[in-house]
Amino acid sequence: ERLLVEDGVMAVLEDFDFDFRYTVTQFRVEISAAGGYVNFFESNSNRFTEEQKEQFRRLNPNSLIYIANIKAVGDDGVTRDLSPISFKIQ
Numbered sequence: 001e002r003l004l005v006e007d008g009v010m011a012v013l014e015d016f017d018f019d020f021r022y023t024v025t026q027f028r029v030e031i032s033a034a035g036g037y038v039n040f041f042e043s044n045s046n047r048f049t050e051e052q053k054e055q056f057r058r059l060n061p062n063s064l065i066y067i068a069n070i071k072a073v074g075d076d077g078v079t080r081d082l083s084p085i086s087f088k089i090q
Helices: 050-057
Strands: 022-032 038-043 064-074 079-082 085-088
Touching: 022 050, 022 079, 038 050
Parallel strands: none
Antiparallel strands: 022 038, 022 064, 064 079, 064 085
16 A cells, blocks of 8 residues: 555665755566566656556555666766665565
8 A cells, every 4th residue: 555655766865965866757667467477567757657556556465566777867967777676565
């Protein structure tokens, strides 16, 4: 349920000495499906799409979600690739 409450993906710099921000510009949600297949759902912003949210609602306990291909633009205007993150549904 908590994942459904979130609006999208944010880049947060913890314990950073300067006031510098990143804005996520795109990411891909990857969800493992039956038979070992993986379904991909793209977002071209920092927000979850309606299609992604619908997929979250359909997940069963122990399902795995990966958020990958995360791109973010810093205050300096440079786009960077961010590390993927994963969740296991409880």
